[in-house]
Amino acid sequence: MNKYEIAVVPGDGIGNEVIPASIKVLDVLAVTFGFQLAYKHYDYSCKNFAKVGKMMPDDGLEKLRDCDSIFLGAVGYPGVPDHISLWGLLIPIRRAFDQYINLRPVRLLKGVDSPLKNIGNVDYMIVRENSEGEYSNIGGRFNEGTENEMVKQESIFTKKGVDRVMKYAFELAQKRNNKITSATKSNGIIHTMTYWDERFKEIGTAYPNVEKNQFHIDILCAHFVQHPEWFDVVVASNLFGDILSDLGPAVVGGIGIAAGGNINPEKIFPSMFEPVHGSAPDIAGKNIANPIACFWTGAMMLAHLGELEAAKLLMDAIETLTFSRKVLTRDLGGTATTTEVTNELINIIKNNSFIKI
Ligand code: ATP
Numbered sequence: 001m002n003k004y005e006i007a008v009v010p011g012d013g014i015g016n017e018v019i020p021a022s023i024k025v026l027d028v029l030a031v032t033f034g035f036q037l038a039y040k041h042y043d044y045s046c047k048n049f050a051k052v053g054k055m056m057p058d059d060g061l062e063k064l065r066d067c068d069s070i071f072l073g074a075v076g077y078p079g080v081p082d083h084i085s086l087w088g089l090l091i092p093i094r095r096a097f098d099q100y101i102n103l104r105p106v107r108l109l110k111g112v113d114s115p116l117k118n119i120g121n122v123d124y125m126i127v128r129e130n131s132e133g134e135y136s137n138i139g140g141r142f143n144e145g146t147e148n149e150m151v152k153q154e155s156i157f158t159k160k161g162v163d164r165v166m167k168y169a170f171e172l173a174q175k176r177n178n179k180i181t182s183a184t185k186s187n188g189i190i191h192t193m194t195y196w197d198e199r200f201k202e203i204g205t206a207y208p209n210v211e212k213n214q215f216h217i218d219i220l221c222a223h224f225v226q227h228p229e230w231f232d233v234v235v236a237s238n239l240f241g242d243i244l245s246d247l248g249p250a251v252v253g254g255i256g257i258a259a260g261g262n263i264n265p266e267k268i269f270p271s272m273f274e275p276v277h278g279s280a281p282d283i284a285g286k287n288i289a290n291p292i293a294c295f296w297t298g299a300m301m302l303a304h305l306g307e308l309e310a311a312k313l314l315m316d317a318i319e320t321l322t323f324s325r326k327v328l329t330r331d332l333g334g335t336a337t338t339t340e341v342t343n344e345l346i347n348i349i350k351n352n353s354f355i356k357i
Pocket of ligand 1: 257
């Protein structure tokens with residue numbers, strides 16, 4: 001029997017509701033498919049920062065190093081600035097474990113309303129570079145407090161860093177529909193983005209069957225809204241990928257169902273799976289958070305661990321749930337609680353009551 005060790009970091013706010021809900025679902029799948037999930041819980045969070053001044057203990061990363069995957073809820077707490085949670089927890093994990101791919105699926109599930117009229121079939125993956133690019137800590141302030149005050153923030157694009165994200169995206173395109181789009185802005189950002197385009201072209205020569213196109217980020221944002229059905233795999237730098245991966249899910253049902261993974265493709269280090277949403281302090285503790293984003297994130301984790309059948313079944317169960325529209329949370333137009341949605345999903349799996357869609 002395959003056994004996986006999962007480091008669980010519920011974090012803050014609704015992370016403490018959607019992660020336990022997802023664990024219940026994962027446990028049902030483990031029994032159904034005959035694998036074992038062993039969880040170790042860690043209380044790394046902004047709440048912890050507010051108490052002891054640290055997001056995680058000094059050996060926090062070491063504790064995670066040997067697990068098979070990290071399952072993270074959300075971090076964020078009123079009064080703790082976002083850059084503390086980002087640079088005190090998420091970025092250290094992503095960088096220490098070389099999770100250089102941020103993968104975000106964008107799919108319009110049956111039964112989910114889009115804010116767009118006449119939307120077609122939307123199903124694409126955003127592959128965001130997750131380790132360098134615009135999110136570097138190189139820079140600083142100079143002549144602070146004087147009339148010559150200046151700030152500088154460097155973007156870093158390495159050949160290794162760009163090529164590996166391109167390769168991952170092309171490989172993914174080959175496994176899907178042989179179509180890839182690159183997000184660029186080489187008309188305005190003339191050094192890093194022209195390099196990005198060059199590497200896209202060069203790496204692309206090894207994938208002759210993949211249809212390639214590229215758009216400047218501004219018009220690409222417009223296409224994401226006006227023609228979301230055009231896309232299959234979209235590869236983007238850290239900043240552009242960050243923006244696109246909130247915009248993409250927004251047109252297919254919003255943040256309550258948006259899943260994400262920070263992937264170390266070589267599996268040398270653990271990958272980290274986290275829903276796109278934050279800690280949602282406005283609804284935390286009310287048992288009304290939509291757990292679907294976290295369920296879908298759990299499905300991505302199972303797929304990464306190699307439990308492909310379980311991952312597929314979980315996605316089918318999620319789509320049965322949304323298609324029937326009987327038990328949904330408020331953000332999807334329903335009235336159900338987090339617990340009710342979780343129980344309904346488990347019933348679908350246990351009773352094998354999938355709807356053929
Ligand atoms: P943080 O500071 O942790 O990023 P935030 O409130 O700025 O928190 P999100 O947590 O992403 O950002 O929430 C944005 C909005 O979306 C909030 O109104 C929140 O209630 C809503 N929201 C986020 N996640 C969910 C969810 N799973 N179910 C329902 N609503 C959600």
